[in-house]
Amino acid sequence: xxxxxxxLDIFKRTIFTRKKREKDYLKKGFExxxxxxxxxxxxxxxxxxxxxxxxxxxxxxxxxxxTLLGQGVLEEAYNDPSSPFERIHxxxxxxxxxxxxxxxxxxxxxxxxWRTIEGDFLWFEEYATPIYEEEQLVxxxxxxxxxxxxxxxxxxxxxxxxxxxxxxxxxRQFFDNIxxxxxxxxxxxxxxxxxxxDELKFMNDTYGHKKGDELIKAAANLLKRIxxxxxxxxxxxxxxxxxxxxxxxxREVESLCELLMEEILLQNSLKKGPHISSFGHAYRSHxxxxxxxxxxxxxxxxxxxxxxxxEQKLVRPGR
Numbered sequence: 317x318x319x320x321x322x323x324l325d326i327f328k329r330t331i332f333t334r335k336k337r338e339k340d341y342l343k344k345g346f347e348x349x350x351x352x353x354x355x356x357x358x359x360x361x362x363x364x365x366x367x368x369x370x371x372x373x374x375x376x377x378x379x380x381x382x383t384l385l386g387q388g389v390l391e392e393a394y395n396d397p398s399s400p401f402e403r404i405h406x407x408x409x410x411x412x413x414x415x416x417x418x419x420x421x422x423x424x425x426x427x428x429x430w431r432t433i434e435g436d437f438l439w440f441e442e443y444a445t446p447i448y449e450e451e452q453l454v455x456x457x458x459x460x461x462x463x464x465x466x467x468x469x470x471x472x473x474x475x476x477x478x479x480x481x482x483x484x485x486x487x488r489q490f491f492d493n494i495x496x497x498x499x500x501x502x503x504x505x506x507x508x509x510x511x512x513x514d515e516l517k518f519m520n521d522t523y524g525h526k527k528g529d530e531l532i533k534a535a536a537n538l539l540k541r542i543x544x545x546x547x548x549x550x551x552x553x554x555x556x557x558x559x560x561x562x563x564x565x566x567r568e569v570e571s572l573c574e575l576l577m578e579e580i581l582l583q584n585s586l587k588k589g590p591h592i593s594s595f596g597h598a599y600r601s602h603x604x605x606x607x608x609x610x611x612x613x614x615x616x617x618x619x620x621x622x623x624x625x626x627e628q629k630l631v632r633p634g635r
Contacts, residue, residue: 362440362460365447368416369454372397384462386433405429405437415444418453422446427463439467480551482529483536491550491558498562499607506603507569509559509576510614511539511595514622516555535592538579542572557592566599573597594622 362384365375374393382390385403392399404412408428414420426442444458478490498506513531520528532555539549539557548560561569573595580592596617600606 360462363458364460365455365457366397366400366416367455369452375455384432384438385430388433403431405431415442416456418446420444426458438462438464440464480536483533483551485536485540485544485557486548486550488550488552491548491552491560494548494560495607495611498560498603499605503602503604504563505565505599505601506607506610507561507564507566507597507599508610508614509561509573509595509597510552510611510618511535511557511559511576511592512553512618512622513555514593514625534583538583538592539576542576542579562603566601569597569599594618594625596621 359378360380360383361378362381363376363378364381365377367373367375374397377390377393379390381393382388389399389403400412401409405428411420411426411428415426420426422444426444428440428442429437430440431437439462440460441463442458442460444456446453447455447457478486480487498504513535516528516531519531532551535555535557536549536551539559543549543559543561546561546564548562550558550560552558561572564572576592576595580595596614596619598610598613598617600610603610
């Protein structure tokens with residue numbers, strides 16, 4: 317095939333144009349890659365790719381991990397691929413294991429806690445994607461975002477919804493929810509203690525509501541000191557408190573009631589009361605279907621205790 321001068325010139329121009337386009341395309345591609353890399357490197361989120369098979373290592377980990385967890389964590393991760401298992405919160409260890417080696421639903425966000433250099437744990441939300449080769453999981457890549465402020469905000473809201481603002485013990489709504497669950501969802505030994513302050517109105521009228529609030533807080537502190545580690549303690553009314561003991565023996569409950577009585581007598585003898593003046597308790601070996609009768613019995617016993625105390629006060633002046 318022969319080319320004349322005109323055809324050869326067109327052919328050369330075509331080749332030149334094609335090479336120029338290829339060069340421009342490569343240049344643009346490199347610029348795009350560079351832009352993407354800069355975006356990834358400057359991201360506040362943690363972007364990573366972790367290889368699990370045939371060996372464990374980070375293919376990539378963004379520098380933002382140093383900003384979030386502390387200087388040196390990036391280098392630590394590259395040098396020791398097992399370091400994430402040491403930095404994850406113990407309660408989230410199995411979740412991390414399942415994420416890396418398969419076993420979780422990758423379409424859902426992964427909520428986890430990671431330890432900082434200072435030893436604090438922060439909350440993170442991750443969207444992870446598995447990488448397969450020949451139908452075998454070989455790596456996981458993902459984007460991890462710090463949601464610590466969001467989680468703490470939600471926790472604060474939940475705390476406020478479930479706690480009494482004056483005493484910082486649980487409120488009536490929380491207590492009723494736990495009692496309802498005990499009544500319907502599970503069956504276990506349960507006891508209830510109800511108590512109140514007999515002279516709160518007198519204290520409010522005589523010394524003001526600030527003094528009354530101090531007595532309410534003192535009563536709550538007394539109950540917390542005895543029961544907070546083993547029971548649900550709640551303020552269920554203005555001067556009324558409730559203690560719910562779950563999965564305790566009747567003997568344990570009786571001993572705790574005796575301890576409560578001793579504390580009340582001690583406080584009254586020191587003239588720091590009235591903290592708790594009347595209380596009553598009830599016990600059931602089975603909670604399911606019995607919570608209403610449990611409450612009624614404890615309430616009746618508290619009323620009887622209150623009436624007995626009033627009668628004792630009326631008898632004393634006549635002696």
